[in-house]
Amino acid sequence: MDLIDLVVNYAVPFLIILSVVVFVHEYGHYWVARRNGVRVEVFSIGFGRELFGFNDSHGTRWKFSLIPLGGYVKMLGDADATSALPDPSTAWQEESFPAKRVWQRMAIVAAGPAANFLFAIVVLSVLFVASGRPFTPAVVGEVQPESPAAAAGLEPGDRIAAVDGQAIDSFESLQAAVRDLAEVPLEFTVDRDGANFTVTVVPALREIEDRFGNVHRVGLVGISRTGIEFRRSNPAYAVFEATAETGRMIGATLKALGEMVVGTRGTDELGGPLRIAQMSGTIAKDGLVPAIWFTAILSINLGLINLFPIPMLDGGHLVLYSIEAVIGRPLGERTQEMAFRVGLAMVLTLMVFATWNDLVQLNVVKFVTGLIS
Numbered sequence: 001m002d003l004i005d006l007v008v009n010y011a012v013p014f015l016i017i018l019s020v021v022v023f024v025h026e027y028g029h030y031w032v033a034r035r036n037g038v039r040v041e042v043f044s045i046g047f048g049r050e051l052f053g054f055n056d057s058h059g060t061r062w063k064f065s066l067i068p069l070g071g072y073v074k075m076l077g078d079a080d081a082t083s084a085l086p087d088p089s090t091a092w093q094e095e096s097f098p099a100k101r102v103w104q105r106m107a108i109v110a111a112g113p114a115a116n117f118l119f120a121i122v123v124l125s126v127l128f129v130a131s132g133r134p135f136t137p138a139v140v141g142e143v144q145p146e147s148p149a150a151a152a153g154l155e156p157g158d159r160i161a162a163v164d165g166q167a168i169d170s171f172e173s174l175q176a177a178v179r180d181l182a183e184v185p186l187e188f189t190v191d192r193d194g195a196n197f198t199v200t201v202v203p204a205l206r207e208i209e210d211r212f213g214n215v216h217r218v219g220l221v222g223i224s225r226t227g228i229e230f231r232r233s234n235p236a237y238a239v240f241e242a243t244a245e246t247g248r249m250i251g252a253t254l255k256a257l258g259e260m261v262v263g264t265r266g267t268d269e270l271g272g273p274l275r276i277a278q279m280s281g282t283i284a285k286d287g288l289v290p291a292i293w294f295t296a297i298l299s300i301n302l303g304l305i306n307l308f309p310i311p312m313l314d315g316g317h318l319v320l321y322s323i324e325a326v327i328g329r330p331l332g333e334r335t336q337e338m339a340f341r342v343g344l345a346m347v348l349t350l351m352v353f354a355t356w357n358d359l360v361q362l363n364v365v366k367f368v369t370g371l372i373s
Contacts, residue, residue, distance in 0.1 A: 011277065011281075013284035013291065014273075014281065017284075017291065017295050018280075019045050019068065020299075021116065021299040023045060023071070025115055025299075025302055025303065025306070026043060026072065027043075027115060028112045028115025029111055029112045029115075030073050031111065033073070033075055036104045036107065036108060037094070037100070038096070039059060039060075039075065039095040039096070040060045040075050041074050041075065042060070042063070042072070042073070044061075044065050044073075044081075045064050045068070046065035046067050046069070047065050047066070047069065047070060047071075048066040049066045075097040076090055077091040077097045078097055078098075083109075084311075084312070084336065085333065085336060106325075113303035113307050114303070116302050117246060117303050120242075120246050120299045121239065121242045121243050123299075128233040129232060129235055129238045131230060131289050132231050133232075133241065134172075134230060135228070135229045135230065136172060136225045136227070136229065137159070138160040138174045139226045140154055140155065140158045140159075140160070140224075141156060141227070142224045143222060144222035147204070147220075147223070148220075148221045149221045151202075153199055154188075154190065154221075158190050161189040163178065163187070164177075171225045178219045179203075179220075180219065182206075182219030183204070203219030204222070246300055250304055254304075279294065310346050310347065311340045312343035313343065313347070316340075320339065
């Protein structure tokens with residue numbers, strides 16, 4: 001693949017998708033800041049040197065910057081774009097961010113992640129109404145020979161109604177029910193030609209590779225699906241479904257991160273900009289609807305990550321403002337400065353680790369090692 005193909009097929013979709021979710025996040029900060037009487041000096045997509053931009057009637061400089069890996073909103077009274085410390089020369093002004101009450105600052109900070117979640121709910125709602133929600137009945141298509149399903153006596157056409165008493169309404173929910181329970185006996189409730197019975201199935205531990213090259217250790221029973229359907233929702237119910245789907249994605253992400261922390265799940269799934277670019281390009285080739293789905297998923301993840309209680313992120317700001325609300329005064333400038341230095345170190349370490357994972361996953365490290373040896 002030449003350079004032009006890389007740019008067109010991967011870089012362009014990546015920049016468009018990332019710019020959309022970053023804009024949504026920063027606009028959440030901007031919108032609530034403006035509603036609370038804070039003057040926003042800069043709204044930037046990207047970091048570093050400005051490429052182009054314009055000034056609006058409120059004095060805000062809207063711009064695109066050279067390094068397109070994020071963005072920021074700089075408000076009056078901020079010493080820098082992180083809002084870590086106040087600028088003594090402007091922090092006293094009525095329209096400055098530091099001059100606002102603590103609950104107003106908390107609302108402004110929380111508005112970024114909230115905008116990402118709301119954006120995802122709106123996008124998913126529209127998709128559920130317009131194109132439908134992917135749905136696969138929990139019906140056995142084929143049974144692999146010598147698989148756990150074959151050993152349990154499952155046959156094509158069987159409908160899986162429940163696993164260990166938990167109702168199963170789709171093939172996806174069946175996969176979710178067994179993927180983390182490899183080598184654990186499970187009781188399947190099966191509907192065969194209108195008659196219900198139960199069988200014991202023990203999912204086998206297998207390593208599978210997804211379309212992006214990620215390897216996962218999961219429990220499999222050895223059955224295939226019958227086919228994917230798309231079920232459209234009415235507008236009112238679509239909002240409910242989209243909200244539930246957003247909550248499910250948040251829960252699944254937190255569960256996966258928790259498993260990484262305790263060591264029951266590998267950290268090779270953590271990806272950085274290169275992995276996102278690869279996924280953006282691959283999914284964009286499938287069409288507009290999958291690309292919109294991916295944008296909503298990325299928006300949810302961006303909102304969730306920013307809520308982590310790490311200084312430099314929105315969650316870290318919220319922790320500091322919560323302490324301020326409890327003790328009745330801001331923490332000392334030295335304490336805040338040290339907190340944000342620690343937060344910066346944590347964020348940079350995570351970025352380096354994720355980028356290393358990207359290089360390994362994309363075989364860049366193997367290629368370079370081969371050249372050296």
